Amino acid sequence: MYIGIDLGTSGVKAILLDEQQHILGSHTESLTVSRPHPLWSEQDPEHWWQAADRAMLALKAKQDLSSVRALGLTGQMHGATLLDNKQQVLRPAILWNDGRSFAQCRTLETAVPRSRQITGNLMMPGFTAPKLCWVAEHEPEIFSRVDKVLLPKDYLRWRMTGEFATDMSDAAGTMWLDVGRRDWSDELLDACGLNRGHMPQLFEGNQITSTLRPDLASRWGMPPVPVVAGGGDNAAGAIGVGLYRQGQAMLSLGTSGVYFAVSDGFLSNPEKAVHSFCHALPNTWHLMSVMLSAASCLDWAAKATGLGSVPALLDAAAGSRADISPAFFLPYLSGERTPHNNPNATGVFWGLTHDHGPAELARAVVEGVSFGLADGMDVLHETGLRPDSITLIGGGARSAYWRQLLADISGHQLDYRTGGDVGPALGAARLAQLSCHPDTPWSEILPPLPLEASYRPDKNRHGAYLEQRRTFRQIYLQLTPLTDV
Numbered sequence: 001m002y003i004g005i006d007l008g009t010s011g012v013k014a015i016l017l018d019e020q021q022h023i024l025g026s027h028t029e030s031l032t033v034s035r036p037h038p039l040w041s042e043q044d045p046e047h048w049w050q051a052a053d054r055a056m057l058a059l060k061a062k063q064d065l066s067s068v069r070a071l072g073l074t075g076q077m078h079g080a081t082l083l084d085n086k087q088q089v090l091r092p093a094i095l096w097n098d099g100r101s102f103a104q105c106r107t108l109e110t111a112v113p114r115s116r117q118i119t120g121n122l123m124m125p126g127f128t129a130p131k132l133c134w135v136a137e138h139e140p141e142i143f144s145r146v147d148k149v150l151l152p153k154d155y156l157r158w159r160m161t162g163e164f165a166t167d168m169s170d171a172a173g174t175m176w177l178d179v180g181r182r183d184w185s186d187e188l189l190d191a192c193g194l195n196r197g198h199m200p201q202l203f204e205g206n207q208i209t210s211t212l213r214p215d216l217a218s219r220w221g222m223p224p225v226p227v228v229a230g231g232g233d234n235a236a237g238a239i240g241v242g243l244y245r246q247g248q249a250m251l252s253l254g255t256s257g258v259y260f261a262v263s264d265g266f267l268s269n270p271e272k273a274v275h276s277f278c279h280a281l282p283n284t285w286h287l288m289s290v291m292l293s294a295a296s297c298l299d300w301a302a303k304a305t306g307l308g309s310v311p312a313l314l315d316a317a318a319g320s321r322a323d324i325s326p327a328f329f330l331p332y333l334s335g336e337r338t339p340h341n342n343p344n345a346t347g348v349f350w351g352l353t354h355d356h357g358p359a360e361l362a363r364a365v366v367e368g369v370s371f372g373l374a375d376g377m378d379v380l381h382e383t384g385l386r387p388d389s390i391t392l393i394g395g396g397a398r399s400a401y402w403r404q405l406l407a408d409i410s411g412h413q414l415d416y417r418t419g420g421d422v423g424p425a426l427g428a429a430r431l432a433q434l435s436c437h438p439d440t441p442w443s444e445i446l447p448p449l450p451l452e453a454s455y456r457p458d459k460n461r462h463g464a465y466l467e468q469r470r471t472f473r474q475i476y477l478q479l480t481p482l483t484d485v
């Protein structure tokens with residue numbers, strides 16, 4: 001059996017997988033995000049650890065874990081977790097959706113003019129390197145004590161094993177990795193006042209980094225098993241649904257919205273804020289477009305409209321009036337990465353009349369998030385990478401109405417697979433299983449999940465939505481001068 005642990009933004013999930021890949025048990029412990037200032041987003045790493053420990057104890061209470069052979073880790077990407085030389089956490093971790101370091105991004109790109117070639121990416125505030133530059137500028141006393149910089153899941157690894165290690169897919173999201181060469185970039189580290197000594201050791205996602213501490217192994221009722229490198233949550237989510245070959249893609253409808261496409265070489269489109277990262281297996285890469293607030297806009301709107309829950313909001317949207325002019329919603333509740341790279345972008349309702357009630361607002365929100373996702377898909381395709389299949393994953397994909405709407409708006413066929421909502425924890429467990437079977441072909445351990453339904457775009461609705469998407473983009477462009485950037 002194999003364990004996968006996913007340190008998500010909203011909670012830590014632990015799953016138990018058997019050799020035939022049946023999910024025997026799973027448990028999630030919730031986490032909250034602290035937003036002490038506008039644009040800031042932080043969590044206390046100690047809360048991650050306590051939630052992971054509680055999730056493992058809950059799993060042990062439900063299942064016999066004595067036959068576990070390996071454990072894989074995944075989690076929210078880009079978070080800056082700073083330790084001093086006594087391995088004490090120096091400040092709350094600065095998360096992936098924190099927008100405070102926009103100025104430092106510009107400074108870093110000026111200091112390292114080759115940064116886009118080295119990393120394949122535009123420097124964006126969610127990434128780790130500009131956050132360290134912000135700490136150096138605003139909290140110099142803390143910066144002077146930084147001994148190790150860890151990504152969220154690798155902080156859990158350190159607590160579990162005492163080793164400092166990471167995997168290539170998560171390391172790529174720091175902006176200190178030479179993504180084509182799969183090695184740290186001394187040039188980028190130096191520009192941030194850091195060196196390789198501050199970094200964890202690099203591994204491929206299916207490699208073993210270390211062994212579970214014996215005291216934890218007995219606390220969790222399992223042998224002191226190998227801990228596998230794993231991957232950033234999107235790369236692990238892709239491994240979970242069986243995506244590791246060029247041509248395969250997925251659209252993930254979680255807190256963030258991610259369009260992820262596998263490539264067998266290093267490609268990039270930094271100007272449009274497309275992310276170019278290593279995948280979680282050797283010699284594979286991926287591109288992704290990241291929308292900072294996707295399904296989380298639905299949670300917000302369910303409360304704001306009084307409709308109550310996300311399923312109720314989606315039902316209302318499906319039944320909204322079609323005989324009136326549509327209302328528009330810009331879904332930038334926490335700024336945006338792809339395609340705008342604008343931490344100051346905000347949510348907007350536009351085009352309201354007396355005809356619009358909660359159901360029409362609900363529809364505007366679901367359509368607005370879908371327009372944003374379709375924009376992200378288009379700019380990723382500008383790299384020339386054209387996937388031949390796209391799988392829907394994440395909590396939002398539970399809605400059949402939203403699945404069809406996304407097909408109509410994007411103009412692409414979208415596949416829904418059984419088990420796709422398990423998410424990155426499944427990929428982490430599959431990477432753990434791969435580490436125990438080094439001679440088995442990847443295709444045997446990473447089959448695509450069974451297809452449940454395919455959603456084809458309706459030609460007429462797609463045409464009408466193309467028109468509306470032009471208006472959606474115009475609203476953003478016209479309003480941008482009113483924001484700070």
Ligand SMILES: Nc1ncnc2c1ncn2[C@@H]1O[C@H](COP(=O)(O)OP(=O)(O)O)[C@@H](O)[C@H]1O
Nearest residue numbers: 008010254255295296298310394395396398399
């Ligand atoms: N029945 C449902 N239909 C559509 N969306 C849903 C449903 N239930 C939950 N969601 C959405 O799923 C999101 C959570 O998805 P998940 O993939 O678990 O997110 P994350 O891992 O990013 O925290 C919530 O923000 C919520 O809007």
Ligand SMILES: O=C(CO)[C@@H](O)[C@H](O)COP(=O)(O)O
Nearest residue numbers: 009076077096254255256290
């Ligand atoms: O920043 C990114 C990817 O670049 C996010 O995808 C985070 O990795 C976390 O997302 P959730 O899984 O919590 O939505």
